[in-house]
Amino acid sequence: MSSQDTLLTHLPANAPEQALAGQPDSTPDMVDGMAFAKLYGEPLFKLPTDLYIPPDALEVFLEAFQGPLDLLLYLIRKQNFNILDIPMADVTRQYLEYVDQIRSRNLELAAEYLLMAAMLIEIKSRMLLPVKKADTGEEAEDPRAELVRRLLEYEQIKLAAQQLDALPQLGRDYVRTQIFIEQSMAPRWPDVNISELQAVWADIIKRAKLTQHHTITREELSVREHMTGILRRLQSAKFVEFSDLFDPSRGVPVVVVNFIALLELAKETLIEITQAEAFAPIYVRLAYSPT
Known part of the structure; x- marks a missing residue:
């Protein structure tokens, strides 16, 4: 799996192994009366019995995230939560469900998300504790304040990156053309120095x-x-x-x-x-x- 964090679902990856084990192969010989693939320019009407398909090749990518903050922002915006008043219980529960999915696939990738999950649990636990006033007599800061600040900054940077990506780019949206223009048939006398x-x-x-x-x-x-x-x-x-x-x-x-x-x-x-x-x-x- 690539370094890009994804929500994914799996298709059965053991179909070739079942064929090797002697079980009937349900792969159709043709698709709509035509070959379903070409190999070195030749039509292929049937899958080879010794074909090995890596499990990752049958993954279907549903959503893509660039990191823990991106996932957290996605969960908040998808459910129209107020980013200044995040319901930590619901967000933490959904966040942990996603971490459980990627932890079974890539433990190294899940480490960053586990750190954010621990931070969410810590914030929720601090919110459950009685509020204590500071030594100056002012009320203590909301435990969610630092997380909200980071989310707002990340969202601003993400929107700016999307605006930059929407601008026309050479090689992606347009190409630079070169036109050969023949010289005029009228003689052009050189300038006198x-x-x-x-x-x-x-x-x-x-x-x-x-x-x-x-x-x-x-x-x-x-x-x-x-x-x-x-x-x-x-x-x-x-x-x-x-x-x-x-x-x-x-x-x-x-x-x-x-x-x-x-x-x-x-x-x-x-x-x-x-x-x-x-x-x-x-x-x-x-x-x-x-x-």
């Missing part, structure tokens, strides 16, 4: 510094003018390489203003800076606007 943009810009500045002019002139540069020029150039080509938008021969000031114009266009989402793959050339195109 700021470090890559800096590297391209540094290369442009390096090439711009190779071209030097000794003529000192004052040139007024307009960011808006360069923005218009970049947009006009992108209208004639779908993609333009980033470095092709700059003319290093015009010097560093022009390249810087042209770069600022490019950043302003990107800020206003008029152009897109894309890259086909990692470490590939960076391209600039007009921003896509749905019709």
